[in-house]
Amino acid sequence: MSRSVRKKPIMSWTTCRSEKDDKRIWHRRWRAHERTALASSPLGDEDGNLPVSVNQLSNVWDMGKDGRQYWPLAKQKKTARRFARRIGRGRKERKALEARLIHKFMGK
Incomplete structure (x- = not known):
């Protein structure tokens, strides 16, 4: 799954x-x-x-x-970006973290 x-x-x-x-x-x-x-x-x-x-x-x-x-995708991206800014150190790490969080939010 x-x-x-x-x-x-x-x-x-x-x-x-x-x-x-x-x-x-x-x-x-x-x-x-x-x-x-x-x-x-x-x-x-x-x-x-x-x-x-x-x-x-x-x-x-x-x-x-x-x-x-209902939690629209735009709000999910905004939340993931906010978490990534808080946790991630570099730009590349923030992008990877943001993508991972969106995948986690949309997973079952």
């Missing part, structure tokens, strides 16, 4: 690297709710077990990545 590139520059606003733990907690709640619903319904009643919606057990905005925003 080292060559995969974002087709659209839409990034997540995040305070964490992954929502893995949040999704794990949500699925535990969902499975427990389904187990209790199946245990409490009579055997012959097929309509008694209705599926649970996502919003009944969890809120998407409570998870680690809580939204997305």
